[in-house]
Each structure stands twice: as structure tokens, then as C-alpha cells.
Amino acid sequence: MSDDTDGTAVWLVVGLGNPGPTYAGHRHNIGYLVNDELAKRMGSGFRAHKTGRADVVEGRLGAPGTGAPRVVLARPRCYMNEVGGPVKALATFYKVPPARIVAVHDELDLPFDTMRVKLGGGDNGHNGLKSMRSSLGTGDFHRVRVGIGRPPGRQDVADFVLSNYSAAERKVLPFCVDTAADAVESLVSHGLERTQQQFNS
Secondary structure, three states, rough: OOOOOOOOOEEEEEEEOOOOOHHHHHHHHHHHHHHHHHHHHHOOOOOOOOOOOOOEEEEEEOOOOOOOEEEEEEEOOOOOOOHHHHHHHHHHHHOHHHHEEEEEEEEEOOOOOOEEEEOOOOOOOHHHHHHHHHHHOOOEEEEEEEEOOOOOOOHHHHHHOOEEOOOHHHHHHHHHHHHHHHHHHHHHHHHHHHHHHHOOO
16 A cells, blocks of 8 residues: 555545535535635635536645645535535546545534544534445545534524524634644645644644
8 A cells, every 4th residue: 555645646635515605604614615725725726627526626735845745625516415426536537545535524523613633434414424435435534524513502403504604703714724724734744643643632
């Protein structure tokens, strides 16, 4: 098995979210926001991929001249519960095994402004993860879990994830996005263990 941080292996980083302006500011769309930040760092914008079901950015993530890893950032063009198909198509196209796929997603079981990185695990009711697991045939891909917390009072979970951040949260959100992007960069450059030590504290 090739070394995941050898600079030649390709990583596929999937920002989970729903397409279109209606959903842009929703808690469920944190994956899109993180991938937008990563695209900025790579100095490129998203463009349609020839598979037809996702927008991508291709390049190296990290400081120039450091053997930075090759990364494909992906934003599926479908709703959350259908992302598995486009992810599988991209993984096949770029020859990326599940162990080099990173899903960036919202996590109800983590408080807002916290984050965890892990490999594998359950779907915890997340339709995007469930769709990816179904299409890839395994859940053994990396996850960058960005906390959004649980809904207040008796608010329905579906309504909560498909709602905008509060005014107070929006002030902190850019820092959350920045930290999650740092974690992705660390994961593809330095591996899981070092990233967990730094970001799962």
C-alpha cells in the first residue's frame, strides 16, 4: 500500500451540502464552506467535472515546493441524500481508494465551534454519509466532523440542520471554517494520528 502522504497519491476531499442559494447559509452546508476556503488556499475556483455531477478543484494543497499532496476538492451537484453516486464516480475517475477520501460534514453530536477528525465509523443519521457508504460499499473513509450542536428545545432536527446559523454563531463561523480547513490540510499532509493529536483536543 502506498504512503498516503508521499506527495504522489491523490486525495478526494468532499464538502457535503445542498446546492443552490436557498441552502447556502444552512448548518448542513458547512462542508461547502470549508471546501470554498480550501479552494481559495489552492488559488483556484470550482468548475464542472466531466462526470457531470460535481464541481471540482484540482491542485496541490500546502506550501509550494514542499511536496504538497495532490488534492481534488469536490462539491456534488445533487442533494445530500444522493451524493454517493457523484463521489463514487470521482473516486473511480481519479483512482482514489476510500482510505484517501475525506468527507467534511456537519455533526449534531459535537457542540458548535468544536471539531473532530476520524477514520470510519457510523453515519449517525447523516444522509450524506449514508449515501457515500452505500455507493462506496464501505464507511472506511475519513471524516472531518464540524460541530453544529443539537437543536434548542423541541425543534425538529431536520428543521435545525436546514436553518441558518444564529447571529452570534455567524461571528465565530469564519474561525470554525478556517480550523476545519487547517485540519483537512494536516490530514492529507501529515496523516490521521498527528491531525487528531492537534485538532481533537
